[in-house]
Amino acid sequence: MFTFKVDEEIELQLFQLKDCKELYRMVDTNRSHLREWLGWVDDMTSPYQYETIIPVWLKQFADNNGFNTGIRYQGELVGSIGFHYIDWRNRHTTIGYYLAKNAVGKGIMTRSVRALLDYAFYELGLNRVEIRCGEYNLKSRAIPERLGFTIEGRIRDGEALYNNFHDLIVYGMLTREWNNRTAYKPY
Template sequence: MFALRVDQEIELQLFQPHHAAELYWLIDTNRLYLREWLPWVDNMTSPADYQSIIPMWLKQFADNNGFNAGIRYKGHLAGTISLHQIDWRNSQSSIGYYLALHAQGKGIMTRSVQAVLNHAFHDLNLNRVEIRCGAGNKKSRAIPERLGFMQEGWIRDGENLYGAFHDLVVYGMLSREWANRAVK
């Protein structure tokens, strides 16, 4: 219900407990697609799992430590986007996201990440935002690359995905770069 409006089609809605069933449905109907790159998909076996996770997300939000939001495209839940734990001492945070298969190819995620970057740099005054993608996850890596992030690192064995380690690519965007880019 409480949402950050991206544009006429998209809004990013803070997850509240009454969204648990809808969010579970999104995961459950995209399970095979999402589990290729998301390590926690198999842990989600019923809406009740989100009944306990959503309050933790809201607690994180209440601690001024990022948020987890549903991406609503024309009113329907199409994916999620999060601003992870904020390192206030060093003015940085990172963004995570995923989109249902049927919602691909409409620029939804690019527009959503832009909105979160604006929020991070303007409202929260952060200096740097990071995105980490599986090295082989082309769709995910296309987002920061399209938005002008710089590739800053390649973390070997950075993530355990269902028992096997794979590499992560680190992308960074600085506040001053985003400001200059916006000017263009």
């Protein structure tokens, strides 16, 4: 119901209880695609699990500590994006996201992240936004690279994925850089 409009095609929608089944269906039909880089996919075995999870996400939003949204492309739920938390003392947040397989390659995520950067820097007054991607998750890494983020490091063994660890590449964007960006190519 409540959405953040990215452009004419894309909206980011706060998940509500009524969205449990739709969200589960998207995850369930994209299991092999999503589990390649998301450790929690195998844990999701029923839409009813989201009846517990969605209120936690909304509580996070109520606490002014980030949020989690569904990405709607031409009305269809095709992914998720959000701020993991907000570190108000250091004016910093981290963006996480994933996309259904059939939605890849349309610039959806790049446009969504771009909109959230505007929101983070100009609405919330944050100074820094971070994105962390698995080293070999090239599609994910393409997003911050396309938007002009700077690679700041490689967190070795930063994430566990089905009993293996893999490295995370840290990308950072600062408010002064976003102000001065010269180009943006959606895809």
